[in-house]
Amino acid sequence: MRSGTSRFRLSAFGGSGMLAVCGLLLVAATGCGRTSPASFRLNMVEATKQRLTSAQEQQVATILLAMFGTPDEPVCIPEAGLDEAKLRLAAGPVRSDIAGRKNGLYREHCGHCHGVTGDGLGPTAAFLNPYPRDYRPGVFKFKSTERADKPTHDDLVRILHNGIVGTSMPSFALLSDLEIDALAEYVKYLSIRGETEIELMRAFFELDEEDVGKLPETREFLVGEMLTSVAEKWQAAADAVIAVPEMPGDIDLVASIAKGKELFYGDKANCVKCHGVTGLGDGQANDYDDWNKVIVQWSQEVAGDQDAAWVARASHVLAGDALRPRTIPPRNLRQGLYRGGRRPLDLYYRIHAGINGAPMPAAAGTVAPEDIWHIVNYIRSLPYDLDGELGADRPMIAKGD
Ligand code: HEC
Ligand code: HEC
Known part of the structure; x- marks a missing residue:
């Protein structure tokens, strides 16, 4: 937690600090003699939908790198409300330390379906029905909270323990409680990261003219407005559990x-x-479910657009960053x-x-x-x-x- 905080502080108050941070992170992630560092994929569907320029896409990537780190070196600032020690157990390439303690759990057990980024675009995803979940919109199905609320940590733990019967999502009951706990925390991390990314991409839309198409890189904006609005919903989940009345006892x-x-x-x-x-x-x-509906509606929009250059770009994104919609x-x-x-x-x-x-x-x-x-x-x-x-x-x- 502490190292993440200081790294972020460096960056939050100015552009050059931000770049220095990225340099630091890249050095850290490359390490000595390890496999090439993994990176998160940008949400290209959202970026193209919002018609971001490549400079704007780059700015989002740079901000996300400073706020969340990389798949090998996760960073979390306190406002995210995440436990960095747990994230480190789940993150990184698959390996074990001198005491035999493993990390890289997410890539070992989940990445091939849910993707390194948690975008539901892992290599096996296209062959599965239903598709593996894309965590980035922050929407979860099987939980104890009201419809629009986030799941509790225990809800995620239960899903990992039991799996989702009738789908390809397996049970991870053979993992230790500690490992399942770390993986649940990592799902939250990917989801908070993904939802913050969507917020950032949509925020370009509301910029004032004097911002010249760039998001402000202040802590107040990035943390106070973008991250906190997402993270707070996760923190509120524990208090949003549905109150269940006793089963009526006076009826057979x-x-x-x-x-x-x-x-x-x-x-x-x-x-x-x-x-x-x-x-x-x-x-x-x-x-359609919400994930597929986004693609169906957007494909229709693309088909009806007059801007040939944008249509070509959007069609490319639809072919490479989206799965064929299913009912x-x-x-x-x-x-x-x-x-x-x-x-x-x-x-x-x-x-x-x-x-x-x-x-x-x-x-x-x-x-x-x-x-x-x-x-x-x-x-x-x-x-x-x-x-x-x-x-x-x-x-x-x-x-x-
Ligand atoms: C073989 C593919 C596969 C693997 C491996 C896999 N999942 Fe899934 N997962 C799925 C599918 C498919 C769904 C969607 C099920 C549905 O929507 O009914 C899903 C859904 C989920 C959900 C959403 C639950 C909800 O309430 O909406 C979570 C969280 C999740 N998986 C976490 C994980 C984690 C963490 C791992 C690794 C420990 C993992 N999954 C490994 C296929 C997989
Ligand atoms: C608008 C259509 C619609 C209506 C109305 C509807 N359902 Fe469903 N229901 C679905 C769909 C679609 C699914 C599958 C969702 C999924 O796979 O994520 C589902 C799933 C379920 C499940 C499975 C839950 C699980 O854990 O697998 C149950 C039980 C269920 N519905 C009961 C009901 C009951 C009871 C009602 C009336 C109070 C109802 N449904 C009304 C569409 C509907």
Whole structure:
């Protein structure tokens, strides 16, 4: 923490300091005789969308280098609220020290799917469905907090421990608690870095004329405005955990399931709209999640643009820095596979808050908190409901992409 702080202080108050810092970091990262230093990729989709000049892209890269360091040498300033010792365990090339303690955990276990930058563009990503998560927009699905809030540290730890069943995201239960903890911290680091990058790229848009197209390189702006707005949301997560009422005790399970069923088909919760009359997930299935939606919408924008030079550049970025968009099918609820965890509590969170980044909406606000438990009970009964309601012509698998 301390070394990061002093490095940043050097840079925050002037451009030349900033360059000196980069020099320092590069020397540190190159080291003696190690493999070539890894670098973070710039968010080219956002940069091109915001029509940044190459000088502006370079400024963002320089600022990010000073604020966050490199994949081999992470830096974190106190306002980021991250633990640098944990980051060091997860960062860097894969190696172990003299005591056999490993670092480079992220690149060993996660990078080939999530990418060194956490942009979801690792070498295996294009072959997977769903695609590995791009952490940079700071959106996470399976958590105990309200829809728009960040996950808690424990939420990330749980995901790493359990993996995400039904997807390629594996369980890391064989790693030690210390290692999982470090990896969860590193996910936060990549996410805070990525979201700060997006904020910086959008900030060019709001510059005054006298700024001549450059972002101010003051601590007040870079830390006070850009970083803090992102980091504070992570720090607030622990206080944003959903309050869950007791499961109603005055109703037996059969009656509770019947009540849940009524709600499922009713027009308030309207689960049937997407999950289908059979619960097979064969309702409305032509929607995209937020990550894919960005690419779909932007491709349309590019196709309709008159500026041929920009269109050529944007098409190049779409081909190299984005994956082919895919729709997201609603879950087949007859299979009993719940990506966010199969405890009744996990299902409660999912239904209460919906799934952030996915079309699945929050039921909170339309369904009373206690009634959500009845829906949970109904959902949990579905894999065992063999009353023949499905009809002979319905396949037992959801139609997807
Ligand atoms: C084989 C590919 C693969 C590997 C390896 C992998 N993941 Fe994932 N990960 C995925 C996929 C796919 C998803 C998206 C699942 C979804 O959206 O339902 C995901 C999602 C996530 C999420 C988002 C969870 C949420 O609530 O939204 C986190 C955090 C995550 N992975 C962290 C990691 C970390 C840390 C590692 C290494 C220790 C890792 N992953 C290794 C494929 C992988
Ligand atoms: C607008 C469409 C839509 C509506 C309405 C909807 N869902 Fe979903 N639901 C989805 C999608 C899409 C997914 C898959 C999200 C993903 O894979 O990230 C999903 C996933 C789920 C899951 C799986 C959670 C997990 O951990 O894997 C459950 C359970 C679920 N929905 C229950 C419900 C219930 C109960 C309702 C009504 C209160 C409902 N859904 C309403 C679209 C919808």
